[in-house]
Amino acid sequence: MAVMTEQAQPPRRRARAPRERSRTSHSIDAVIAGAIEILDESGSQGLTTRALATRLGGGPASIYWYVSGREELLDLAADSVLGGVLAAVSDVGREGSGDPIENVRTIAVAMFDVIVDRPWLGAYAMRNTARQVHSLQLYEKLGEQIMRLGLSPRDCFHATSAIVGFVIGTAADMGQQLPPEVASGDVGRDEYLAGAVHQWRALDPEEYPFIHHIVDEFAGHDDRDQFRAGLDLLLDGLHLSAGR
Amino acid sequence: MAVMTEQAQPPRRRARAPRERSRTSHSIDAVIAGAIEILDESGSQGLTTRALATRLGGGPASIYWYVSGREELLDLAADSVLGGVLAAVSDVGREGSGDPIENVRTIAVAMFDVIVDRPWLGAYAMRNTARQVHSLQLYEKLGEQIMRLGLSPRDCFHATSAIVGFVIGTAADMGQQLPPEVASGDVGRDEYLAGAVHQWRALDPEEYPFIHHIVDEFAGHDDRDQFRAGLDLLLDGLHLSAGR
DNA sequence: ACCTGAACACCGTTCAAGT
DNA sequence: ACCTGAACACCGTTCAAGT
Numbered sequence: 398m399a400v401m402t403e404q405a406q407p408p409r410r411r412a413r414a415p416r417e418r419s420r421t422s423h424s425i426d427a428v429i430a431g432a433i434e435i436l437d438e439s440g441s442q443g444l445t446t447r448a449l450a451t452r453l454g455g456g457p458a459s460i461y462w463y464v465s466g467r468e469e470l471l472d473l474a475a476d477s478v479l480g481g482v483l484a485a486v487s488d489v490g491r492e493g494s495g496d497p498i499e500n501v502r503t504i505a506v507a508m509f510d511v512i513v514d515r516p517w518l519g520a521y522a523m524r525n526t527a528r529q530v531h532s533l534q535l536y537e538k539l540g541e542q543i544m545r546l547g548l549s550p551r552d553c554f555h556a557t558s559a560i561v562g563f564v565i566g567t568a569a570d571m572g573q574q575l576p577p578e579v580a581s582g583d584v585g586r587d588e589y590l591a592g593a594v595h596q597w598r599a600l601d602p603e604e605y606p607f608i609h610h611i612v613d614e615f616a617g618h619d620d621r622d623q624f625r626a627g628l629d630l631l632l633d634g635l636h637l638s639a640g641r
Numbered sequence: 642m643a644v645m646t647e648q649a650q651p652p653r654r655r656a657r658a659p660r661e662r663s664r665t666s667h668s669i670d671a672v673i674a675g676a677i678e679i680l681d682e683s684g685s686q687g688l689t690t691r692a693l694a695t696r697l698g699g700g701p702a703s704i705y706w707y708v709s710g711r712e713e714l715l716d717l718a719a720d721s722v723l724g725g726v727l728a729a730v731s732d733v734g735r736e737g738s739g740d741p742i743e744n745v746r747t748i749a750v751a752m753f754d755v756i757v758d759r760p761w762l763g764a765y766a767m768r769n770t771a772r773q774v775h776s777l778q779l780y781e782k783l784g785e786q787i788m789r790l791g792l793s794p795r796d797c798f799h800a801t802s803a804i805v806g807f808v809i810g811t812a813a814d815m816g817q818q819l820p821p822e823v824a825s826g827d828v829g830r831d832e833y834l835a836g837a838v839h840q841w842r843a844l845d846p847e848e849y850p851f852i853h854h855i856v857d858e859f860a861g862h863d864d865r866d867q868f869r870a871g872l873d874l875l876l877d878g879l880h881l882s883a884g885r
Numbered sequence: 886a887c888c889t890g891a892a893c894a895c896c897g898t899t900c901a902a903g904t
Numbered sequence: 905a906c907c908t909g910a911a912c913a914c915c916g917t918t919c920a921a922g923t
Contacts, residue, residue: 420887420888420889420922421888422887422888423888445914445915445916446915446916447914447915447916455888455889456888456889456890457889457890457917458888458889458890458891458917458919459887459888459889461916461917461918462887462888466916466917467916467917520817524814524817526837526840526841527840533849533852536851537849537850537851540851540852540854540855541850541851543851550854550857550858551858552870553855553858554855554858554859554867555866555871556870556874557851557855558867558871559811559867559870559874559875562807562810562811562814562815562871563803563806563807563871563875565810565814566809566810566811566813566814567803567806567807567810569813570768570806570809570810571806573764573768593770596770596771605781606781607780607781607784607785607787607788607801608780608781610784610788610794610797611794611795611797613794614794614795614797614798615798622799623798623799623802623803626796627799627802627803627806630803630875630878631803631807631871631875631878632878633877633878633881633882634873634875634876634877634878634881635874635878637877638874664904664906664907664908665907665908666906666907667906667907689895689896689897690896690897690898691895691897699908700907700908700909700910701897701908701909702898702899702900702907702909703907703908705897705898705899706905706906706907710897710898711898
């Protein structure tokens with residue numbers, strides 16, 4: 398998790414029930430929900446002030462009453478989605494139940510799954526605890542499990558940060574920047590992968606022995622498996638260091 | 642490492658020595674070098690077509706002769722910096738020298754260090770092996786060390802990807818989005834951290850026991866230490882799985 | 886308190902034209 | 905082959921004004 402930003406909060410309020418129907422009326426929740434819809438449909442690039450305003454049925458300037466700008470909107474949208482993850486894992490590790498490392502695994506996988514499906518999320522998840530309450534709570538929740546391993550505060554801090562970094566980083570990387578044709582589903586991901594595979598196979602085996610060694614694995618790989626395998630390594634290392 | 646992109650190469654050539662001085666004349670290398678300068682000075686946001694053209698002393702359209710667009714420019718700039726890392730670690734693990742896991746650590750740390758100093762790099766490093774040759778070679782180099790551990794191709798693939806994912810992800814996360822005042826050095830990073838720390842201390846200790854447990858560590862932490870600690874966990878896990 | 890419309894300053898990219 | 909200038913279509917954000 399990176400450093401956290403601004404303390405100052407923008408003047409944001411909930412909208413009340415509209416009295417007259419003469420003008421459109423929003424609420425932060427509606428704004429964020431609209432933003433998430435657009436983001437899911439067309440990615441970070443698709444979320445423009447005007448596109449969101451149109452979807453909400455108002456003018457582009459209205460959004461600025463709820464949000465200080467585009468960056469904050471993205472942060473809030475990301476945090477809203479992570480709120481869903483938080484709710485989904487709310488029972489994990491309750492009152493010290495379950496094996497802490499297994500609990501960490503469960504939470505991490507839940508986070509990963511949600512980010513991989515929403516490539517736009519990677520860049521904005523858990524990066525500003527000041528405005529991202531759910532992110533903070535997820536960080537807390539992971540940390541609480543790791544605390545149970547009896548490590549020093551320093552090791553606790555490092556381990557938790559490593560896991561969050563790995564989850565977000567890997568998910569962001571995997572979801573990242575598939576060229577637009579792929580992202581919009583025009584070209585199948587499989588055909589796309591096949592292109593990279595073809596390219597790798599054409600490399601000189603003397604110069605690229607490793608690439609050739611793993612190209613078949615790459616060709617048939619599943620992002621989730623790959624993530625889980627990496628997480629296993631990290632958690633094995635954690636398990637080991639908890640035993641010392 | 643994410644999926645790789647396009648096979649098609651844009652029509653890029655080297656410029657010859659200018660015959661007349663009437664017009665400015667570039668070269669890809671000059672274009673990329675100029676881009677890196679701007680990126681280092683003012684981040685990804687600062688790299689506009691016009692800013693780069695001005696620095697090169699020409700019109701904004703000239704860049705498009707060397708590069709298909711902004712995205713490719715960023716990819717090439719990132720890869721150029723990683724080329725430096727590749728050169729710096731070229732002797733690591735030569736002809737099977739050294740302990741493979743130590744070699745992986747060395748390479749990973751070198752990558753991390755370069756990315757943390759250049760926050761813009763995180764988002765573009767190692768994401769497109771078609772245009773990023775040095776990234777591919779770095780991936781290969783890490784992979785070759787891991788091959789020496791005697792794992793299956795699949796485990797090899799997973800382990801290498803996990804390490805790359807961790808390095809890039811963590812570095813990107815840490816370098817990310819310090820608010821502009823901080824990025825430009827106006828506000829000290831320490832004072833900035835202090836703000837987040839203050840905020841964390843104000844949280845309810847009943848609700849956030851973990852945050853309170855580690856807040857002092859967070860307050861005085863060093864990004865490099867934090868990264869290395871996480872890398873240790875990962876490599877410990879790898880060591881373990883190589884022994885099975 | 887909340888929304889509007891129009892405007893401002895900027896951006897990436899294209900293209901016909903020059904050398 | 906390589907560069908230019910001007911234009912196009914778009915963007916985030918602001919602001920005076922409305923309700």
